[in-house]
Amino acid sequence: xxxxxxxxxxxxxxxxxxxxxxxxxxxxxxxxxxxxxxxxxxxxxxxxxxxxxxxxxxxxxxxxxxxxxxxxxxxxxxxxxxxxxxxxxxxxxxxxxxxxxxxxxxxxxxxxxxxxxxxxxxxxxxxxxxxxxxxxxxxxxxxxxxxxxxxxxxxxxxxxxxxxxxxxxxxxxxxxxxxxxxxxxxxxxxxxxxxxxxxxxxxxxxxxxxxxxxxxxxxxxxxxxxxxxxxxxxxxxxxxxxxxxxxxxxxxxxxxxxxxxxxxxxxxxxxxxxxxxxxxxxxxxxxxxxxxxxxxxxxxxxxxx
Numbered sequence: 001x002x003x004x005x006x007x008x009x010x011x012x013x014x015x016x017x018x019x020x021x022x023x024x025x026x027x028x029x030x031x032x033x034x035x036x037x038x039x040x041x042x043x044x045x046x047x048x049x050x051x052x053x054x055x056x057x058x059x060x061x062x063x064x065x066x067x068x069x070x071x072x073x074x075x076x077x078x079x080x081x082x083x084x085x086x087x088x089x090x091x092x093x094x095x096x097x098x099x100x101x102x103x104x105x106x107x108x109x110x111x112x113x114x115x116x117x118x119x120x121x122x123x124x125x126x127x128x129x130x131x132x133x134x135x136x137x138x139x140x141x142x143x144x145x146x147x148x149x150x151x152x153x154x155x156x157x158x159x160x161x162x163x164x165x166x167x168x169x170x171x172x173x174x175x176x177x178x179x180x181x182x183x184x185x186x187x188x189x190x191x192x193x194x195x196x197x198x199x200x201x202x203x204x205x206x207x208x209x210x211x212x213x214x215x216x217x218x219x220x221x222x223x224x225x226x227x228x229x230x231x232x233x234x235x236x237x238x239x240x241x242x243x244x245x246x247x248x249x250x251x252x253x254x255x256x257x258x259x260x261x262x263x264x265x266x267x268x269x270x271x272x273x274x275x276x277x278x279x280x281x282x283x284x285x286x287x288x289x290x291x292x293x294x295x296x297x298x299x300x301x302x303x304x305x
Contacts, residue, residue, distance in 0.1 A: 002038055003030045003031050004061055006029075007027060009146065009150050009153070010029065010030060012139070012146065012150075012170045013150070014026070016169045016170070016173040016204065017197050017200065017201050024058065027062050028054070031047055031057055031058065032044060035047070069195065069197075070195050071138060072173055075137035075177065076174075076178045079130055079134065079181075080181045080182050081185075083129060084098075084107070084130065084182065085097070085114035086098070091189065092188060094185060094188045095185075097115055097117070098182055098183075098186050098188075099186065101182055105175070105206060105207070108131055108178070109121055109127070125210065125215065126171060126175070126229060127229075132233060134178060135166065135170070136236070136237045140237050147237065154234060157227055158223065158227035159223075160224065163234070165227060165234055166233045166237065168212075169208075171207070172207035172211065175204075176200050177195075179203050180199075
């Protein structure tokens, strides 16, 4: 279990789709580190000397990496229909929208009009609500979530702010998961597809290239904007989304904006939060009661005369 946690962390903080040679190095590093952390010298001794045993263990823990990546896609599958406005569209409309969303990473940008990709907000990459929601569900939901286990590993590249950032590998993986989940709707209907490294590596590299070249910039001049984005995503990914709340069906009222009425009756001030109609009905009822009281008492004066 320790080695699985370590290997997942290495992939999420370093490179979620590493090449085969680097993949083997990371798996071996995870194994040896786990043995050291858990003080298992006898296992480490065998790993270093028994190639078949080492191969068996590395294959197993890499299989868990594949599983982890697959779970990110599962998180994306659960939200794309609603978050990208596919609900309520005809089959042809969904097909057209998905095709356009998949062009040039359009799906990571918020749209002013959810069904019109020409309204994408070019200055807000990775600010589409689906990105933060996938990050939350895949990496931060639950006490044992990988993001919470590695909380101390989130750092900042900024020289002005120490707010924690998400690593680009994690963000790019969330982006690829959304790509894969949307791609399943390309025909207008959702059809499950494999989420293999061979199929997704190109899209993953597109995300890394976008982050490195257009956000961070090759000369590092975009460092602060990169920091602002990744720190924002870290905060959003750590939030408890409304859909997870027991009170999610309750509206959030503007308490400070609620009106306060002051009404005078018989010299006493009553401060009350009531609607105008209710207040008028209340006064009318009092007037009727006093009129009846006056009649019963022989026509004496009332407070309203």
